[in-house]
Amino acid sequence: MSFSVPSKLEAELDELATHYPQKRSASLMFLHALQEHFGFISRDAVEWTATKLGLQPINVYELVTFYPMFRQEKLGRTQVRVCRTLSCALAGAYELRDHFCKNLGLDTAKHGPQTTPDGKFTVEFVECLASCGSAPVVMVNDDLLEKVTAADAEKVLTRGRVTE
């Protein structure tokens, strides 16, 4: 499967690069756009970006590995991000993540995002989601869930299992 960027997106990005005094400054915007389109940033995408901006792939790869929000693998359809910073940790964030992991057959001891083999879920810890007053909080895709209980978690799981 060869990597190809739709010509419309490519044209947009080419135009975008002209807004910066140095082309390399557009790296982050390129990566965001590619992640938006492909769901993650493949090695091909890194090489494509480097070529476009006159960089070496390692320059782009440094960025991709620095920011955890850049994904290097395809994520599950339902992405569960459990906040684990202080308020949420005190309010049971670890138990909550364990709950998700155990129900989905994921390893609770593993670091970083984990995706179920069927591609339906990705579970990971994140840092403060800026909603400390309603801890524990969880982001499910783009939605923020507050004061999350085990029952809420179940609902997320049920919904995620059925959606196609």
Added chain:
Amino acid sequence: MSNVATTAPAPAAPPPVEKLKIKVDGREIEVPKLMPDWQGRLQPTTMLQACQIAGAEVPHYCYHPKLPVAGNCRMCLVEFGTPMMGPDRKPVLNPDGTPKIAKSVLPYEPGTPRGAIACATPISPGMEIYPGSAATQQMREAVLESLLINHPLDCPICDQAGECKLQEYSVEHGQANSRFVETKVHKPKAVDLGPRIVLDDERCILCTRCIRFSRDIAGDDALGIVNRGSYNTIAAWKEGAFDNNYTLNTVDLCPVGALTSRDFRFKMRVWFLKETRSVCTSCSTGCNITIGSREDVIHRYEPRDNDAVNAAWMCDAGRLNYKWVGRPDRLKEVRRRNADGTSDRIPWETAIREITARLSNAVSGSVAVVASARQTTEELHLLKKLANRFGAITDSVPRTGEADRLLVSADRNPNSNGARLTGIAYTEMGIRLPEIAEGIRSGSIRTLVVFGEDVTQHGIGADLLARLETLVVSDILPNPTTAAAHYLLPGCAHAEKRGTYINGKGRLQRFLKAVEPHGDARPEWEFLRELVTAVTAQAVPATLEGLFNEMSDGIPAFGGVRWAGIGDLGVNVTI
């Protein structure tokens, strides 16, 4: 057209160097306001440079005089202060009239010194730097402690041990016990970074010297830091892809044992190595090197700083081109070939006596000499003396490759200019080889003396060699020419003798002996001297120094330089 002028304009007087007065550990010194940066451009003098002038050591990892300043390791932190200014913008004075110094402190904690990184902080007039203070010492300890947090502390199996800055500074500024109780972060070990480089990421202190060298010096932006925080890791985009002709310089630059040479890795403890100043022979750049040897075995070449030649670098090809010196098939015996094709091992005296006898009968014009531009200038000078006795045609063999933008020259002979200045070769080297071949074919040339070249590769084939009355060959490794020799004289690699080369830009450089020759082999200049003395009945100086000085007197381009005057960095001669 100005270069046609016969009288050179008087050189402009150098502009006066502006100086600043500062104090280092209480001692007043004057330092230039501007000093050369990594590219030699004048920039404001840094605290680190000033301390170096003052003779005060400032430990550092990321700073390297030939690389752009990165200021990331923090090892060079020093306590400092600047003259206090009053509201009238005049210095505030102490009761004794000296300027009052405001020590740099944390703004919210005036009792705590706030250090600055000496490598990246310019000095200012009246500044006081305290590299020896207790506060500075404390900063170093703290930085070192944090650098060691995830370090594997595997010095006993680390190649860098013995020349490791982390080890050295830890002895000086470190603590005996680790206070770190958490689990260390584990990182990749024995990473295949490139064909010649193996990386141990756990030992890396992330100084980025390797990245900066590759990007800014070698022009190959191949390395980077991936991941974040304590997971930071030096990496190339693809495993094994770090492959320019200068990668091994990163091993020298790496202050710790993270970057290792695949060739040298786990072979030898560095403190056993004898270090000898020498010169690379793989091209006419003549990079200055240090040969590391132990018990007559060469273990590595490393670049030696010389701003007139190679700065602090050398190419990978030149660095790894040493194994032939220890090859088991080295020519080790003086041999005489008999009419039936068999050959005998004979003593040097016999060989010199018999060759002398044969040469004495040679008529003028019947002798030719093919020398090698890989030989030392002194040897070429002696061969020229020999040739002069017979009016012999002389030449040498060109050797070319591709030049690059950093060091490698297209001329792959180390001493082409030596061959030219001694009169062995002409501007266009090898131009007279066809003439020699023709002379042998027609029978006018009956005696051929070949040093260090396989002439069968250069138009003088085995059929022609077979026609000769006398073929005297000296070489280091066997080849078809040595096989055809009537007299075979085993010679020495540059690492086994002393001598000089003149590089492509006219830099005359000397090299010293690191290891003993193999078997009967002797430095060519020694037996050439015996031969020349016997054949020409002229006295020839018996020491290399004397020989060099005699040669220098005879070649105006040398400007009268003496052996002792060449020094470790060489001198320029006119080419």
